[in-house]
Amino acid sequence: MWQIEPIPQWEKDRKWYEKNRPNELAAVLHNLKRYVAQINASPNPKSFHAGYIHPEPHGVVALDQKGGGGNLQETRLYVFPHEEQKVLYIITIGNKDEQSADVQFCSEFVESFKNG
Amino acid sequence: MNTEREKKVHAPLTGRRYNSVDELLAAESVSHEVRSAVSKLDMETMIVHNLIQMRHSAGLTQQQLAEKLGKTQGAISKLESSSDTEITLDELRAYCQATDEQIMLCIGKPMNHVESVKWHASGIKEHLSALAKMAHGDSDMEQAIQAFFGEAFFNILTILSKCQNEMPNSKDVQVRMKQIGNPTKQQQTPKFVGNVPA
Numbered sequence: 258m259w260q261i262e263p264i265p266q267w268e269k270d271r272k273w274y275e276k277n278r279p280n281e282l283a284a285v286l287h288n289l290k291r292y293v294a295q296i297n298a299s300p301n302p303k304s305f306h307a308g309y310i311h312p313e314p315h316g317v318v319a320l321d322q323k324g325g326g327g328n329l330q331e332t333r334l335y336v337f338p339h340e341e342q343k344v345l346y347i348i349t350i351g352n353k354d355e356q357s358a359d360v361q362f363c364s365e366f367v368e369s370f371k372n373g
Numbered sequence: 374m375n376t377e378r379e380k381k382v383h384a385p386l387t388g389r390r391y392n393s394v395d396e397l398l399a400a401e402s403v404s405h406e407v408r409s410a411v412s413k414l415d416m417e418t419m420i421v422h423n424l425i426q427m428r429h430s431a432g433l434t435q436q437q438l439a440e441k442l443g444k445t446q447g448a449i450s451k452l453e454s455s456s457d458t459e460i461t462l463d464e465l466r467a468y469c470q471a472t473d474e475q476i477m478l479c480i481g482k483p484m485n486h487v488e489s490v491k492w493h494a495s496g497i498k499e500h501l502s503a504l505a506k507m508a509h510g511d512s513d514m515e516q517a518i519q520a521f522f523g524e525a526f527f528n529i530l531t532i533l534s535k536c537q538n539e540m541p542n543s544k545d546v547q548v549r550m551k552q553i554g555n556p557t558k559q560q561q562t563p564k565f566v567g568n569v570p571a
Contacts, residue, residue, distance in 0.1 A: 261391045263401065265384040273378055275404050283410030286403075290394045290415065294422065298429035305435050306446065308454035324456055325414060344390065347397075349381060362381050369383065 259296050259338070263347040264366065270350040278332065284325020285334035285350060292320055292336070293345065302338045317348070317363040335363045337370075346370075420457040423476065424468045428453075431472035441471040501525065 263271075274282035288309045296302040303312075311319040311333070319333040331353040337346040348366055351359040391397040398408050415422075428438050435449040442449075452464060469475055484492060501522070508515040534546040 258392065261394065261397050262387065262389060263397065264386055266381050268387075268401070269379065269381075271401070271403065275407055279404070279407050280410060283407050283414060286394065286398065286407065286411045287414035287418075290411070291418070291422070293394055295425065298426065299434075305453075306450040308451060323454065324418065355378075358381070362383075366383060 259293060259343050259345050261293065261345045261347060264349075266349045266362070267347045274332075274350055278330060280325060281322050281329050281332040282350070284322035284329055285320055285332055287325060288320040288323070289334060289336070289347070292318070296338060296345070302340065313360050313363065315364045315367040317360070317367060319360075333359065335359055337363065337367055339370075417456045417458070420460055420465075420478075421453060421455060424460075424465070425453050427468055427472045427474045427476070431474065433472065438468075438471055442467050497525075497529075 271282065291307070292310065295305050295307070299305055309321050309323040311321065313319050313335070316337060318336050318338065320336065321334075322329045322332040332350065333352075333356065334350050335348040337348060339346060346366075348363050349359055389400070391400060397403075398411065428435070431438075433441070435453070436446045439446045439449045452460070465476065465478075504518050504521070508518040537543055537546045
């Protein structure tokens, strides 16, 4: 059974999205639930695919807002499934314009994390 | 409203871990509005969620299921990412066949407890009646079904008596069964099979 740990940046993002983009936040959280159900049932978190799942560098996974209804801004929730710890780190949320900076932020998180 | 976002910075880990997303949403005080919206989306993908669970229970990866159904993994991935309104009956049937599972779909207003008991009772009657028909012309089958009828009868009475005992001011109801065997065959020594525990 995987555990879920939000990092401090996610808390800030979540509060911002709650206030400004609640529907986008709900959509990515719904996809987070679907993703967690899949990794809990599957021996390998990389063995399944879905339209809302996007692999990013350094093992980071971006979950988008698909399935949350129309007229939603493109949004991505970035997570890192740490396979040895069986912990899914929730890193940050961002929109399409912030994607490049967010991926960089996530890569730095994973790298610093791996380096202890 | 200030919609500007602050620059993202790295900070020490929170160390707060949760066993599920629902637990996280509750503990991290995510707003009721967002949690309700998430629940609504969950309801819209309940059937798809069950299909995914069926695949996992059958020990199949998306690729293996795709091969069984003569589809591509992409098609399975697309189906498992969709919402319930996009699923066809053909796809439900295909998942059932490939996973050797069965599903029941109940659409509409949920039954209340009384309606539900009546519905199940009707189902029990239908199946017992079908078993009784199977007993004709085959003495081994007749004996097995007769034994099963006795077991079913005892179990149903036991359930009823237990529920009766949960009622306020109920008098203790006990179910006792005496095995008398088949009167057309050699009489066996009668014995009590059991009492319902209080």
